[in-house]
Amino acid sequence: MNATVLNPRDAQKDASMQLQKDMIARNYDALATAHEMGKKVSSTFVPGNLNELLMCFDLVRNLPEVNSLQSAMRKKTGAYIMEAERSGHSEDVCTYVKSDLGMMAKGNIGPTGKPLPKPDVLVLSYTGCFTFMKWFELVRDQYGCETVMLHVPYQADGRITGNMRNYVVHQLKANVIPTLERVSGVRFDIDRLREYLRESARAEEDLVWVLQSARNRPSPIDAYFGGVYYCGPIFSAFRGSKEASEYYRLLRGEVGERLAGGRGPVTPEGDMAEERFRLVVEGPPNWTSFREFWKMFYDEGAVVVASSYTKVGGVYDFGFRHDPDHPLESLADYCLGCYTNRSLPMRTNMMCTYMDEYQADGFLVNSIKSCNSFAAGELLMLREIEERTGKPAAFIETDLVDPRYFSPANVKNRLESYFQMIAQKRTRAAA
Amino acid sequence: MSVKSIISRCDALFEDLDFHCVREWKQAHPGALAIGYMPIYVPRELIHAAGILPVGILGGGDRLEVIHGDAYYQSYICRIPRSTIELAVTGRLDCLDGMLFPSICDVIRNLSGMWQIKFPGKYVRYFDVPQNYESDIGGQYYINELQVLRDDLGRLAGRPIPDADIRASTAAYNENRRVIAGLYQYRAAKPWQVPTAELYLLLRAGLVLPVEEHTRLLGEYLAATDAEPRPVRDNCRVVVTGMFCEQPPLGLIKSIEMAGCYIVDDDFMLVARWLLDEVPLEGDPLQNLSEAFLKRSAESAAKFVARREDKGRFLIDSVRHNRAEGVVFAAPSFCDPALLERPMLQRALNREGIPYTAFKYAENSGQMQPIREQAGTFADSIKLWSE
Ligand code: SF4
Numbered sequence: 113m114n115a116t117v118l119n120p121r122d123a124q125k126d127a128s129m130q131l132q133k134d135m136i137a138r139n140y141d142a143l144a145t146a147h148e149m150g151k152k153v154s155s156t157f158v159p160g161n162l163n164e165l166l167m168c169f170d171l172v173r174n175l176p177e178v179n180s181l182q183s184a185m186r187k188k189t190g191a192y193i194m195e196a197e198r199s200g201h202s203e204d205v206c207t208y209v210k211s212d213l214g215m216m217a218k219g220n221i222g223p224t225g226k227p228l229p230k231p232d233v234l235v236l237s238y239t240g241c242f243t244f245m246k247w248f249e250l251v252r253d254q255y256g257c258e259t260v261m262l263h264v265p266y267q268a269d270g271r272i273t274g275n276m277r278n279y280v281v282h283q284l285k286a287n288v289i290p291t292l293e294r295v296s297g298v299r300f301d302i303d304r305l306r307e308y309l310r311e312s313a314r315a316e317e318d319l320v321w322v323l324q325s326a327r328n329r330p331s332p333i334d335a336y337f338g339g340v341y342y343c344g345p346i347f348s349a350f351r352g353s354k355e356a357s358e359y360y361r362l363l364r365g366e367v368g369e370r371l372a373g374g375r376g377p378v379t380p381e382g383d384m385a386e387e388r389f390r391l392v393v394e395g396p397p398n399w400t401s402f403r404e405f406w407k408m409f410y411d412e413g414a415v416v417v418a419s420s421y422t423k424v425g426g427v428y429d430f431g432f433r434h435d436p437d438h439p440l441e442s443l444a445d446y447c448l449g450c451y452t453n454r455s456l457p458m459r460t461n462m463m464c465t466y467m468d469e470y471q472a473d474g475f476l477v478n479s480i481k482s483c484n485s486f487a488a489g490e491l492l493m494l495r496e497i498e499e500r501t502g503k504p505a506a507f508i509e510t511d512l513v514d515p516r517y518f519s520p521a522n523v524k525n526r527l528e529s530y531f532q533m534i535a536q537k538r539t540r541a542a543a
Numbered sequence: 544m545s546v547k548s549i550i551s552r553c554d555a556l557f558e559d560l561d562f563h564c565v566r567e568w569k570q571a572h573p574g575a576l577a578i579g580y581m582p583i584y585v586p587r588e589l590i591h592a593a594g595i596l597p598v599g600i601l602g603g604g605d606r607l608e609v610i611h612g613d614a615y616y617q618s619y620i621c622r623i624p625r626s627t628i629e630l631a632v633t634g635r636l637d638c639l640d641g642m643l644f645p646s647i648c649d650v651i652r653n654l655s656g657m658w659q660i661k662f663p664g665k666y667v668r669y670f671d672v673p674q675n676y677e678s679d680i681g682g683q684y685y686i687n688e689l690q691v692l693r694d695d696l697g698r699l700a701g702r703p704i705p706d707a708d709i710r711a712s713t714a715a716y717n718e719n720r721r722v723i724a725g726l727y728q729y730r731a732a733k734p735w736q737v738p739t740a741e742l743y744l745l746l747r748a749g750l751v752l753p754v755e756e757h758t759r760l761l762g763e764y765l766a767a768t769d770a771e772p773r774p775v776r777d778n779c780r781v782v783v784t785g786m787f788c789e790q791p792p793l794g795l796i797k798s799i800e801m802a803g804c805y806i807v808d809d810d811f812m813l814v815a816r817w818l819l820d821e822v823p824l825e826g827d828p829l830q831n832l833s834e835a836f837l838k839r840s841a842e843s844a845a846k847f848v849a850r851r852e853d854k855g856r857f858l859i860d861s862v863r864h865n866r867a868e869g870v871v872f873a874a875p876s877f878c879d880p881a882l883l884e885r886p887m888l889q890r891a892l893n894r895e896g897i898p899y900t901a902f903k904y905a906e907n908s909g910q911m912q913p914i915r916e917q918a919g920t921f922a923d924s925i926k927l928w929s930e
């Protein structure tokens with residue numbers, strides 16, 4: 113989610129955008145120089161990341177998924193994926209993994225052109241996706257670095273049980289924290305954790321306000337294409353930091369101004385003109401042709417008012433906040449609550465709630481070839497949501513970071529006929 | 544009973560996509576329930592202890608025409624969930640009173656939610672197992688989960704399940720595991736006496752038959768095959784791996800053997816071989832099941848290996864123990880766990896100098912010729928190098 117690649121309104125950058133850009137650049141710099149500076153590096157995944165905890169040990173935080181998506185926006189992942197496939201990885205498996213492994217094979221130069229360090233510890237927070245486990249086993253196989261597993265049970269019955277929470281907390285206490293202490297040489301200080309969690313909650317409050325601003329007409333934000341920027345800091349190496357809180361404070365102010373001015377979302381070509389279609393979108397975006405993909409929406413006046421992808425690194429809009437008074441428990445609840453760790457009925461209900469609360473005209477699935485965690489069951493979700501809300505639903509297929517699976521003509525055709533269908537339905541209803 | 548009649552019985556059970564034997568069992572046991580489970584592991588002991596028939600569901604194979612199932616899944620998702628949905632929406636699984644979805648991958652995990660949406664009247668449980676293998680952490684979590692399952696099953700059965708019943712069921716499954724282990728040992732010693740297609744059908748029968756009956760059947764087979772000497776071929780000895788979930792067509796297993804390979808170990812129907820030793824009968828039965836799971840269970844792609852140096856050890860041990868000369872990686876198309884696992888296992892084999900070959904299949908693969916050729920070339924190359 114880097115503003116240097118895709119930069120809505122290049123000419124007049126919002127302060128929040130500039131801040132995010134600087135934060136990301138600083139983190140890549142910190143990664144590049146970490147070992148030189150005597151710092152230790154952790155790698156971890158976006159869903160269920162324990163950023164506040166990692167900060168307690170002064171670890172520099174690397175997120176391979178973010179590297180993959182950043183590389184995709186810079187059109188580098190096609191070559192990385194081919195490299196991984198050449199070295200024996202199947203064409204069938206998740207391309208995030210292959211992009212990461214391909215990048216490593218080609219010298220591990222990060223998306224900004226700076227080298228990425230060998231991680232000192234892989235924090236395998238195993239939330240919402242089985243592939244994570246294989247991914248870090250593969251990285252460990254290559255680097256031989258220390259790996260600590262945090263197994264987060266799945267919310268199959270639509271709730272977090274005491275047994276699940278205790279299990280996660282127990283692993284944090286007995287495995288994760290001692291490993292991080294050992295690797296970093298820093299003693300764990302729970303008050304430091306509480307302070308970071310307090311910052312997280314502040315940022316979360318503002319993020320939720322921003323996401324929920326899309327309930328207005330016109331929506332001042334696009335909660336998918338814009339949303340991925342808004343979630344950038346909180347989903348990655350910054351949750352719990354003061355700069356993240358500052359980012360969200362600024363963002364909230366900017367969105368508040370747009371709202372007060374009755375303006376629609378900002379797009380790469382300036383403010384969106386007229387809001388014609390309000391959509392809820394399920395599934396990750398395509399990163400390799402992100403800009404082209406987005407244009408297919410804003411050219412038609414389609415705004416995404418709510419999306420599931422902006423919940424993949426944490427679901428905050430139903431009330432959860434990190435809680436400094438119950439630090440480990442709240443880290444557990446955070447991990448347990450990430451979007452893809454929720455059962456399919458929960459996900460379906462969530463999307464129906466969004467359809468209703470954000471007064472959406474339709475529901476769209478962007479099904480990702482790579483990602484079984486999202487994709488398996490989406491067709492049933494789609495039918496259910498269509499049935500329950502009476503609103504038209506549609507389905508497109510792309511991939512996250514594999515350019516071979518983005519077929520612009522197909523996607524555009526599908527979207528155009530979908531928007532026509534919504535318009536016709538609306539006309540019929542008005543008649 | 545002769546080998547032929549035993550195998551033809553197993554074959555009939557395998558071919559029966561309407562689960563007549565489950566329906567018959569229920570008729571013979573009025574009021575009793577049957578519960579389905581998918582790969583790779585559930586503690587069948589608890590189901591059995593509730594007086595419920597555990598029924599393994601492994602998709603529709605190459606005999607089922609999938610008409611509805613494709614509407615539930617994108618083309619890039621493996622076949623087993625779509626043929627399983629097909630079985631369900633066409634009423635073939637009506638004889639089941641519930642389904643357990645083990646923790647194996649995101650596809651099966653999400654299928655548990657699809658089941659909740661599609662079949663709201665049925666008992667559905669995603670059976671999560673720990674990836675932490677310490678007794679007081681993962682073990683404690685697992686015992687509590689076992690207790691939830693036990694309570695659920697007790698409610699379904701209309702009576703709580705006492706410890707004594709779990710112990711008795713554990714004994715029944717211990718015996719089943721013991722006989723299966725014997726059968727595997729026998730095959731490794733005399734693979735010409737136990738063609739893997741036969742062994743496969745025997746194990747499949749264990750997914751629908753009551754465990755006691757299955758154990759008896761296995762015993763009869765062992766005696767029968769030992770009494771019928773068969774010709775020994777100049778085949779090479781291989782371990783096949785990757786077939787733990789979506790099933791290969793039976794023709795594929797036959798093709799590997801016809802191409803000149805004796806299969807001396809495999810990962811078919813892991814549920815029956817997941818626990819490697821006898822589960823103790825003294826003490827707390829849930830704790831015993833938990834400890835067996837944590838400390839002495841099979842390895843598969845769905846399981847985290849805590850230490851890098853142990854990755855692939857299970858497979859290498861199997862190669863050494865069974866005196867295999869090579870490994871055949873056979874994985875379902877689009878199977879993330881098996882396909883992501885493969886390069887790591889291959890590196891481990893490289894380090895040990897163990898040759899391997901790899902291909903993909905789908906449960907409805909029709910063309911066996913390429914596989915036969917590949918397996919044949921592999922067998923030839925092994926023979927060449929061993930000379
Ligand atoms: S399968 Fe999906 S959630 Fe898992 S690593 Fe790949 S893209 Fe991420």
Ligand code: SF4
Pocket residue numbers: 621622623624647648649650651788789875877878879880881
């Ligand atoms: S075949 Fe592989 S991907 Fe498909 S359900 Fe089974 S384990 Fe999952």
